[in-house]
Amino acid sequence: MRHKKNYSGFLNPPGECRISDEGERVWLFVRSPTDTVGAIVMEPYETLATDRTYDTECVAYYALELGLSFEEYRRKIERIREPLFVPNATFRNDYGSFYEEMVSRPVLAVFLMGAFEKRYHEQVYTYDDLTDEGKAFYDFIQVLYPESELYLVTALET
Amino acid sequence: MNTSVQVIQGRLVDFPADGVGHDRTEVWLLAYAGQLIRDSYADVPLEITTQLLFPVDRFVGLDLTWEQHQKRYTELLQCVETDPILHTNYLTAYELAAVETGRPYLDISTTEHAQLNRPLMVAPHLYGAFLIGISSVSYADWHCTRRDLTEHGQAFYERVKRILPSTVLGLLTLRGTGTLVPLVLEESDESDA
Numbered sequence: 001m002r003h004k005k006n007y008s009g010f011l012n013p014p015g016e017c018r019i020s021d022e023g024e025r026v027w028l029f030v031r032s033p034t035d036t037v038g039a040i041v042m043e044p045y046e047t048l049a050t051d052r053t054y055d056t057e058c059v060a061y062y063a064l065e066l067g068l069s070f071e072e073y074r075r076k077i078e079r080i081r082e083p084l085f086v087p088n089a090t091f092r093n094d095y096g097s098f099y100e101e102m103v104s105r106p107v108l109a110v111f112l113m114g115a116f117e118k119r120y121h122e123q124v125y126t127y128d129d130l131t132d133e134g135k136a137f138y139d140f141i142q143v144l145y146p147e148s149e150l151y152l153v154t155a156l157e158t
Numbered sequence: 159m160n161t162s163v164q165v166i167q168g169r170l171v172d173f174p175a176d177g178v179g180h181d182r183t184e185v186w187l188l189a190y191a192g193q194l195i196r197d198s199y200a201d202v203p204l205e206i207t208t209q210l211l212f213p214v215d216r217f218v219g220l221d222l223t224w225e226q227h228q229k230r231y232t233e234l235l236q237c238v239e240t241d242p243i244l245h246t247n248y249l250t251a252y253e254l255a256a257v258e259t260g261r262p263y264l265d266i267s268t269t270e271h272a273q274l275n276r277p278l279m280v281a282p283h284l285y286g287a288f289l290i291g292i293s294s295v296s297y298a299d300w301h302c303t304r305r306d307l308t309e310h311g312q313a314f315y316e317r318v319k320r321i322l323p324s325t326v327l328g329l330l331t332l333r334g335t336g337t338l339v340p341l342v343l344e345e346s347d348e349s350d351a
Contacts, residue, residue: 005193005202005323005324006323007202007203007206007322007323009321009322010321023203023204025203025205025206027208027286028286032165033165034165035337035341036335036336036337037165037184037289037292037336037337038289038337038338039186039210039211039212039287039289039337039338039339040211040337040338040339040340040341041208041209041210041211042208042209044205044208045205046205086341086343086344087344089272089342089343089344090271090272090339090340090341090342091211091269091270091271091272092269092270092271092272093268093269093270094268094269094270096270098272099269103341105341106337106341108165108166108288108289109286109287109288109289110208110286110287111189111285111286111287111288111318112206112207112208112285112286112322114322115203115206117203137317137321140317143167143168144166144167144168144314145165145166145167146167147165148165155205157203157204157205
């Protein structure tokens with residue numbers, strides 16, 4: 001291991017079979033039930049998808065493979081992620097241009113659930129992929145923010 | 159309006175009873191990646207942290223830097239009559255003291271907001287952040303410390319501390335209403351907002 005510390009957090013320790021050398025990171029986003037409270041944060045870099053949008057995003061990806069233009073595919077992905085992430089028109093760098101990443105709608109919490117240095121998961125992480133302790137934490141967060149929607153966001157480290 | 163009833167179940171923060179204003183007060187639990195706090199070039203996996211951005215004028219205090227902040231603020235107030243730099247600085251003495259004593263936990267961000275004309279403060283190198291308390295009033299001289307957490311809040315604090323390595327926790331107190339920064343939607347989305 002390049003890094004001495006273990007960042008697996010609430011993710012189940014990987015088996016031997018890895019998909020690629022891309023690292024993977026899983027974030028929990030707690031979408032505020034109201035747009036009048038919370039924080040706006042950047043979408044994790046190289047976001048693959050969220051657990052709630054993965055299936056729909058796959059359909060869009062298949063359409064891309066079947067000839068949908070990349071621009072139309074990108075717009076489809078934006079529409080699918082729109083309940084949580086929107087194109088960034090909020091944060092600018094000191095040169096005055098907007099960062100390319102999308103930004104979240106207001107969230108009450110965001111937290112790194114775990115990270116691996118290799119990619120062990122072909123799809124995105126879901127609740128079922130969390131450790132028992134991770135599931136308990138997720139359940140606790142759902143109780144703490146009862147009206148909120150929780151998303152698990154899987155991002156790759158390229 | 160007691161917003162905490164709407165968005166947070168249970169009481170994690172024991173707010174004082176003596177509010178002085180009608181601005182809201184929020185408490186955020188920040189989980190810093192300690193190894194990056196100690197050394198921003200530390201050998202850690204890429205992109206395992208995020209950051210929290212908020213306008214500098216919403217900052218009340220961070221428990222990790224409160225003492226130094228207050229001490230520096232007092233010093234700045236004493237020299238405000240003699241130091242011409244303060245008169246032209248775009249930060250108030252309170253904000254300047256917060257920035258000067260905030261590193262590595264807080265800093266002025268190079269990121270700007272599309273609609274705000276005040277600088278943004280950034281809490282960098284975060285494994286995460288949790289909004290743990292909202293009060294419908296503001297206070298004259300109060301910031302949240304561990305002593306202000308309820309038993310429920312203490313348990314949550316300890317739980318978050320154990321999940322990822324080198325976690326350093328901070329309690330950030332902010333004033334004001336609304337999201338930390340306004341979300342700006344592209345024109346085509348604004349009709350849906």
